[in-house]
Amino acid sequence: MLWARALVILGVVCPAVAATVTCATCHKTEALSQPATSMGYALELVSDCTILREHPRLTFQYGRYSYTITRQGERSIYSVTDGTDTISVLIGWAFGLGSAGQTYVFERGGILYESRVSFYKAIAGLDLTFGALGTTPKNLAQAAGREMTQEDVTGCFACHSTDAVRGFTFHPEDLKAGVLCENCHTLAPRHMQAVMAGDAKAAAMPHLAGMTAEETNEFCGRCHRTWADIAAHGPHNIANVRFQPYRLTNSKCYDADDKRIRCTACHNPHEEFLVGASNYDAKCQACHSGKRKSCRVAKQGCTNCHMPKIELPGAHRKFTDHQIRIVRAGERYPE
Numbered sequence: 001m002l003w004a005r006a007l008v009i010l011g012v013v014c015p016a017v018a019a020t021v022t023c024a025t026c027h028k029t030e031a032l033s034q035p036a037t038s039m040g041y042a043l044e045l046v047s048d049c050t051i052l053r054e055h056p057r058l059t060f061q062y063g064r065y066s067y068t069i070t071r072q073g074e075r076s077i078y079s080v081t082d083g084t085d086t087i088s089v090l091i092g093w094a095f096g097l098g099s100a101g102q103t104y105v106f107e108r109g110g111i112l113y114e115s116r117v118s119f120y121k122a123i124a125g126l127d128l129t130f131g132a133l134g135t136t137p138k139n140l141a142q143a144a145g146r147e148m149t150q151e152d153v154t155g156c157f158a159c160h161s162t163d164a165v166r167g168f169t170f171h172p173e174d175l176k177a178g179v180l181c182e183n184c185h186t187l188a189p190r191h192m193q194a195v196m197a198g199d200a201k202a203a204a205m206p207h208l209a210g211m212t213a214e215e216t217n218e219f220c221g222r223c224h225r226t227w228a229d230i231a232a233h234g235p236h237n238i239a240n241v242r243f244q245p246y247r248l249t250n251s252k253c254y255d256a257d258d259k260r261i262r263c264t265a266c267h268n269p270h271e272e273f274l275v276g277a278s279n280y281d282a283k284c285q286a287c288h289s290g291k292r293k294s295c296r297v298a299k300q301g302c303t304n305c306h307m308p309k310i311e312l313p314g315a316h317r318k319f320t321d322h323q324i325r326i327v328r329a330g331e332r333y334p335e
């Protein structure tokens with residue numbers, strides 16, 4: 001704890017130093033890469049939002065409703081008109097970095113709404129929000145967006161941002177954009193104080209690297225949804241391909257106690273996930289090596305054949321099926 005002692009002394013001598021200590025002061029590796037990941041950018045403030053800045057005017061037509069999103073300095077205005085009446089609001093928050101898409105949340109008359117249209121990278125423009133597919137607006141307000149319940153609000157912000165939800169209430173004044181250190185390392189603020197005070201006992205943190213596959217599934221599943229969430233509430237169709245903890249658990253490779261098949265065996269949560277099958281061969285071979293357990297067909301590129309990419313209709317992106325398996329031609333999607 002030499003670090004801590006040095007900082008305590010500095011803090012006593014110069015309070016300004018103590019005030020500027022952040023996680024990055026002591027955990028450089030994680031702090032250098034994590035904020036730039038898509039989780040770090042799971043929510044953006046409108047003033048900083050790259051997509052809205054790079055697309056100063058976006059338009060979309062749905063039946064008789066015309067949509068525009070226009071940039072004005074640091075702000076973006078979302079307008080919907082049916083030709084007679086118009087709803088024009090400031091966008092409050094931008095959800096999603098846009099690997100697939102970005103959805104907007106706005107306030108109107110004290111109520112928060114989820115925009116009925118979203119930006120999609122694949123088409124570099126607007127289309128219906130995934131959750132709005134198959135619904136028909138009855139009036140202009142519904143054409144603008146979906147009224148969010150209290151549960152929707154706290155849910156969205158708890159999964160996409162940090163410090164904005166306490167208990168079941170939304171605290172926009174404390175919101176930090178994106179999934180940051182403290183969202184996953186819940187005791188971190190106390191830990192930081194304690195390390196600086198040299199109190200080893202209070203500085204103790206849950207050791208996340210010690211989690212089993214099942215514990216990791218539950219941990220990541222708080223946001224990516226757990227096996228139990230999907231088993232109980234569905235969807236029981238191709239739309240569940242985006243819920244990796246559910247898919248992985250249904251795979252024959254899955255063993256609740258085996259760390260070689262936990263999420264963090266393949267993904268470092270502090271870095272952007274790696275694209276390309278060659279990055280994962282060694283992960284498979286940690287279990288599949290030797291004559292009995294290896295593949296008769298190929299010696300590399302495992303995930304190309306055994307974790308197929310599946311297009312989710314309306315989402316404008318492909319997801320990687322985490323139900324690792326032998327994929328037979330013309331097979332039905334295993335739900």
Ligand code: HEC
Binds near residue numbers: 023027181205207208
């Ligand atoms: C003044 C230095 C300092 C600051 C600031 C600090 N930590 Fe730590 N952190 C430590 C030390 C020392 C350890 C213990 C390392 C060990 O046990 O090997 C540690 C351990 C950890 C661990 C590992 C626990 C484990 O065993 O797996 C996590 C996670 C962690 N810190 C997160 C954070 C986060 C998040 C922040 C910011 C809110 C933060 N820390 C701020 C010094 C610091």
Ligand code: HEC
Binds near residue numbers: 041158159219
């Ligand atoms: C607090 C909620 C939360 C937790 C906990 C969480 N995630 Fe995420 N994760 C998200 C959100 C939200 C996104 C979507 C970010 C975006 O693209 O806007 C995401 C995106 C990702 C992506 C990138 C997907 C893409 O298409 O760009 C990976 C990989 C990922 N998470 C892995 C993990 C792993 C592994 C864990 C557990 C160690 C985990 N996540 C825990 C909320 C969370």
Ligand code: HEC
Binds near residue numbers: 095096100152224
């Ligand atoms: C239980 C946690 C959770 C809740 C609640 C939640 N999300 Fe997400 N969201 C995620 C995760 C995890 C991902 C990344 C995987 C995926 O795309 O399904 C994601 C992805 C997204 C994406 C696509 C991001 C991208 O980069 O392409 C958008 C947009 C989005 N969410 C918006 C919202 C909005 C708006 C709400 C509230 C109405 C919401 N989410 C509620 C966890 C959540």
Ligand code: HEC
Binds near residue numbers: 034035182185209210
């Ligand atoms: C999406 C969730 C998530 C976020 C956000 C996150 N971490 Fe972690 N962190 C984890 C998990 C899970 C582990 C355990 C990793 C493993 O199994 O190897 C971990 C491990 C650590 C460790 C211990 C490393 C070790 O070798 O045991 C430190 C230190 C740490 N994180 C610091 C940070 C800091 C600092 C930030 C913010 C810059 C941060 N984390 C953001 C999930 C997260």
Ligand code: HEC
Binds near residue numbers: 248277
């Ligand atoms: C055995 C390795 C492996 C494990 C374990 C694993 N993943 Fe993945 N994951 C991958 C591969 C491979 C990709 C796709 C990489 C690419 O695009 O080339 C991926 C992609 C993702 C993505 C990006 C969206 C997508 O579907 O393409 C998310 C999010 C994700 N994983 C989350 C998780 C979570 C959460 C867990 C734990 C439940 C997990 N992964 C466990 C190998 C793994």
Ligand code: HEC
Binds near residue numbers: 252254261303
């Ligand atoms: C924790 C160890 C472990 C890891 C990591 C692992 N597997 Fe497996 N895998 C198994 C076990 C155990 C079985 C079941 C063998 C049996 O039933 O005889 C299996 C079965 C399979 C099967 C046959 C499934 C079927 O439908 O019959 C394939 C294909 C497979 N694994 C591919 C992979 C690929 C590709 C990866 C990496 C993305 C991987 N495995 C990672 C342990 C693992």
Ligand code: HEC
Binds near residue numbers: 285297303305306
């Ligand atoms: C070109 C596609 C392809 C690639 C790449 C590939 N496999 Fe396979 N694999 C298959 C097919 C097809 C089968 C089923 C063969 C059969 O019918 O017996 C199979 C079977 C398997 C099985 C089941 C073996 C058994 O006897 O039950 C395992 C395990 C497996 N592969 C793992 C891997 C691993 C690990 C890798 C990467 C080192 C890999 N595969 C690369 C197509 C592929």
